[in-house]
Amino acid sequence: MKALMGKSGLMRSGLTVLLAMVFSLAVVPARADQTPAERAREIATALAKDPLYIDPAYKSGLPQNLRDAVRAKGEALEYPVYTIVLPLTPSDVFQGKETNVLTLVIDALRKPGLYVVTDGGQRFPYYKANDVPQLADPDDDRLRNARSHALEDTGYDAGPTEVVARFYELLAGPVLGPVDRKNTPVRQPSSSGSSDEGNGSTVTAIVIAVVALLVVLGLIIGLRRRGGSSRPRREKAFSIPPHVAQAVATERRRRLTQETTAELTTLGSELAALPSTEGAGLKHQQAALDAHHAAGKVLDASRDLVDLVGAMVLLDQARREYDQAVAIAAGRKVDAVPPLCAFNPLHGRASGRPTQVESDGTTVPLPLCAECRQALKRGTAPKSLPGEDGPYWHGDDLWARTFFGNLTDDLPAAVMRGQHRS
Known part of the structure; x- marks a missing residue:
């Protein structure tokens, strides 16, 4: 029975990918002249209407029950969730990087929530929390651990939406610890050796220019505020947009x-x-x-x-x-x-x-x-x-x-x- 179920899962996954590839040929792709910001605004506009965005290349190949599962599991969380499924390649406007998608879409939508993006041809979701108090602690590994468990639970024949749905389901439950693996990735190291003086780090000219500009801007803002009200104010820490x-x-x-x-x-x-x-x-x-x-x-x-x-x-x-x-x-x-x-x-x-x-x-x-x-x-x-x-x-x-x-x-x-x- 397990063997039959495994074969069925593989056939289902293979059929889903095949359908996605076939239907993607009939879909008009994103305009070649779009900038990354324009494409991000396009996705953000769609997310404002529906928190699940599926690129046209994959819409016809994803069954309605899988889409419904992602929406239902996301809505069960106590904070907004935005899910993005789209094809990513090194030649696209996002350079094939999920981090580019997350950064630009969050900047375009400007709404708090958990943003999750996954390549429709892969099963590994990427995420970023934007102004979510429940996930604000930088030492809180609940997102990382829930994703690891979701990948373990769904198996390698699962599609991206199945992994994401399981990811949301685990986030709604008790806090999970890390997945127990024999080969655990190396974490933050500590040193038992001595320290010598040497060459400093190499910094590119553009980074120097940006940092210098921000320092000058910070000084100007600080001087202006000193000339105003003397009442102490708590300001949000400045960060690069x-x-x-x-x-x-x-x-x-x-x-x-x-x-x-x-x-x-x-x-x-x-x-x-x-x-x-x-x-x-x-x-x-x-x-x-x-x-x-x-x-x-x-x-x-x-x-x-x-x-x-x-x-x-x-x-x-x-x-x-x-x-x-x-x-x-x-x-x-x-x-x-x-x-x-x-x-x-x-x-x-x-x-x-x-x-x-x-x-x-x-x-x-x-x-x-x-x-x-x-x-x-x-x-x-x-x-x-x-x-x-x-x-x-x-x-x-x-x-x-x-x-x-x-x-x-x-x-x-x-x-x-x-x-x-x-």
Whole structure:
């Protein structure tokens, strides 16, 4: 009976996806000239009338009973819930990222509530609470835990709306603890190592400009308020507007893509012009070629900032191996160059000896920049490279499992085996 039910579930899921694909061919897609903000306003307008938005590409392929279940479970919660189901690809206006959808739709709708988005071809929901007092505690993991349990309960043959409905059902019940898994993702680390001074973090010009502008604006506002009423007032803490933060993040990704692509081309030409060597020189030359090839593979298929940084790390490894090969061919020695910071390679190179980082009873040595080492010494969380759900190391991909290659002997080989997508 269980086998028959499993086959039935798989057939149902497969039929749903097939119908969605067929009907999507007959639906007029979003206009190519739409901006991300315009598309977000379009979705927000629909959500104002119906808290469940399903893109036309999937509407005909989703049975009414599944839609009703999502609406009913969402309405049972004590706060507003907005659900978005739409196709996401790297070439769409949202760059295929659920976080872009959430940020821009919340900014367009301007209503409190729990916003949930899921790719109609996937089953993993993303969420963001906007001005919901019940979910305001940053240390409250009820959303994360409920989503994990929903994914566990529904099984891999369930569609996205089934997972979301179960997610809402669990949120309406007792608070759940984390899912008990054998391989728990690494959480916030603590340090038992020492701290050395070193290079500061690398900051792009656009971030400096935005921060400087906000500081000046804050000073002007503060001076004006001092000249007014002397009565003490409690003001809401200032924060960068979501659309500005999103613009900064998009520009950072664009610049990193441009710089990494340029380095890939430049280093490729240099490697092609490098004469063949023997012995240790040949070993470094081959290592540079392998890392360069792996970086190109990651860059071509990159879906988010973490992938881009993975390509950058591989290119940095290729460049260091290339410099060693050139030095050996010229009969000179090149000083070892420290690797990039394991917590956030965008911070720059590590300083001092590797730091012993403890997590769940395991201690691993990681190269860290001065800023991250100081943070661990103070007992605070380092400014990690952000992933889909918090620090990137909360994931279970190759970058998270190896801290961008620092816990494996051969990152390029792992990439060429496709492990960065497992």
